[in-house]
Amino acid sequence: MLQKxxxxxDERVDITPLWxxxxxxxxxxxxxxxxxxxxxxxCFGGLTFFVTVIQILSGMFLTMYYVPDIENAxxxxxxxxxxVAHGQIVRGMHHWGASVVxxxxxxxxxxxxxQGAYKKPRExxxxxxxxxxxxxxxxxxxxxxxxxxxxxxxxxxxxLQIAEGIPVIGEMAKTLLNGDPNIVGAQTLARFFxxxxxxxxxxxxxxxxxxxxxxxxxxISGPL
Amino acid sequence: MKRGKGMTFVGDSRxxxxxxxxxxxxxSEYPGRTEAFWPNFLLKEWLVGAVFLVGxxxxxxxHPAPLEKMADPTDTAYLPLPDWYFLFLYQLLKYxxxxxxxxxxxxxxxxxxxxxxxxxxxxxxRGKERRPHKRPITTGLMLLAFIxxxxxxxxxxxxxxxxxxxxxxxxxxxxxxAVEIDESDPGYAIYEANSCIQxxxxxxxxxxxxxxxxxxxxxxxxxxxxxxxGIDTMPAGQFExxxxxxxxxxxxxxxxxxxxxxx
Numbered sequence: 001m002l003q004k005x006x007x008x009x010d011e012r013v014d015i016t017p018l019w020x021x022x023x024x025x026x027x028x029x030x031x032x033x034x035x036x037x038x039x040x041x042x043c044f045g046g047l048t049f050f051v052t053v054i055q056i057l058s059g060m061f062l063t064m065y066y067v068p069d070i071e072n073a074x075x076x077x078x079x080x081x082x083x084v085a086h087g088q089i090v091r092g093m094h095h096w097g098a099s100v101v102x103x104x105x106x107x108x109x110x111x112x113x114x115q116g117a118y119k120k121p122r123e124x125x126x127x128x129x130x131x132x133x134x135x136x137x138x139x140x141x142x143x144x145x146x147x148x149x150x151x152x153x154x155x156x157x158x159x160l161q162i163a164e165g166i167p168v169i170g171e172m173a174k175t176l177l178n179g180d181p182n183i184v185g186a187q188t189l190a191r192f193f194x195x196x197x198x199x200x201x202x203x204x205x206x207x208x209x210x211x212x213x214x215x216x217x218x219x220i221s222g223p224l
Numbered sequence: 225m226k227r228g229k230g231m232t233f234v235g236d237s238r239x240x241x242x243x244x245x246x247x248x249x250x251x252s253e254y255p256g257r258t259e260a261f262w263p264n265f266l267l268k269e270w271l272v273g274a275v276f277l278v279g280x281x282x283x284x285x286x287h288p289a290p291l292e293k294m295a296d297p298t299d300t301a302y303l304p305l306p307d308w309y310f311l312f313l314y315q316l317l318k319y320x321x322x323x324x325x326x327x328x329x330x331x332x333x334x335x336x337x338x339x340x341x342x343x344x345x346x347x348x349x350r351g352k353e354r355r356p357h358k359r360p361i362t363t364g365l366m367l368l369a370f371i372x373x374x375x376x377x378x379x380x381x382x383x384x385x386x387x388x389x390x391x392x393x394x395x396x397x398x399x400x401x402a403v404e405i406d407e408s409d410p411g412y413a414i415y416e417a418n419s420c421i422q423x424x425x426x427x428x429x430x431x432x433x434x435x436x437x438x439x440x441x442x443x444x445x446x447x448x449x450x451x452x453x454g455i456d457t458m459p460a461g462q463f464e465x466x467x468x469x470x471x472x473x474x475x476x477x478x479x480x481x482x483x484x485x486x487x
Contacts, residue, residue: 050277114363150292150294151393162331166328166332167332
């Protein structure tokens with residue numbers, strides 16, 4: 001049955017090459033922890049992706065309760081935390097995942113860096129990876145405001161002051177993020193929500209797709 | 225495999241002139257025990273992922289995500305702190321060479337150079353050698369940056385009393401404290417006329433210098449005693465009215481508390 005369905009689709013859109021690209025390849029010995037335990041360092045990238053998937057899924061569920069509005073944002077998070085079944089777990093996963101993904105990303109970056117795996121021909125992929133790192137930091141920064149509690153509010157005030165201090169474009173950058181030249185309030189929360197939930201994930205998905213396609217094209221770097 | 229500009233097509237851009245069959249990737253350059261990704265290696269990755277997930281969920285269950293009080297822009301005593309992975313930048317901006325007149329140095333030049341160098345690492349470290357000890361400058365700079373970030377984070381986090389911060393900012397639903405206060409009560413006028421209102425606030429909710437007067441379990445006499453003689457950080461002699469006024473003030477505070485417990 002499944003084979004028939006596969007054949008039916010394959011006959012029309014030729015998905016076999018796609019399948020081979022994704023799954024049908026050999027894993028070399030030097031990255032396989034089953035053969036060399038020290039090869040566990042090659043797991044960091046995959047685990048980063050795994051935590052990213054956790055973040056996407058838990059974030060999707062959080063938006064079912066979260067209200068991006070200064071009157072209700074904190075109350076909706078409080079309600080989720082205290083009343084909703086397993087709300088505390090889902091929010092906990094998103095909260096801790098945000099930290100764990102940075103840790104994993106950091107370890108993955110160090111692995112690639114110290115192994116010199118960014119050298120020719122993988123320069124582009126290294127740069128895409130660093131951009132993913134920046135996007136992740138930006139996701140952490142914007143997500144920090146969303147519960148609208150004291151630590152969120154005051155950290156964002158400081159962040160916006162720093163943005164304002166940039167010469168020439170500082171004022172404009174602050175207004176763009178803040179929604180107002182002076183008031184940190186309703187507009188700020190709405191903008192940070194939009195950036196956190198739509199703009200940055202879109203950028204992240206594109207960068208991750210490019211990152212993975214390049215890995216498949218170039219293969220993994222050889223042993224040291 | 226032929227790629228890029230040199231490639232020619234017959235009419236349709238999807239069909240190359242020299243048709244090539246898909247050739248699986250050649251791993252003969254890494255001699256050794258290769259393993260098929262599907263399904264053998266993926267199963268192992270799955271197991272690693274499962275173990276990781278168990279650990280991650282244990283963390284989540286053991287430490288619920290923190291939530292502080294609802295944002296209060298008037299809370300001037302609050303110590304603002306970013307999330308831990310930004311603490312090193314926050315700490316950097318505290319140093320003299322990176323703040324005030326040198327703000328651009330701390331906020332843009334130093335982080336810009338560091339992250340710019342990270343982004344452009346492949347073009348700065350162009351040698352063929354990959355082993356860390358064969359490229360000491362690159363390795364040394366990264367270790368230096370790593371130590372600097374670690375040290376700055378430690379400096380920023382080490383001086384914060386995290387426990388007290390969490391204790392002072394426990395999440396409370398705002399409604400729970402919102403007791404309707406009768407401002408026409410003679411007790412309120414006395415509360416206002418003496419210095420009580422400056423520290424305990426217009427709605428008796430307390431502030432940075434004094435605790436809330438709502439939700440206390442004290443009798444009229446105890447309140448009278450505190451108003452005159454002080455308690456903890458509250459000095460004596462704050463109340464400067466007559467004994468009758470003192471009685472009215474204490475009764476007023478008790479009545480607000482009774483009203484709060486009824487709700």
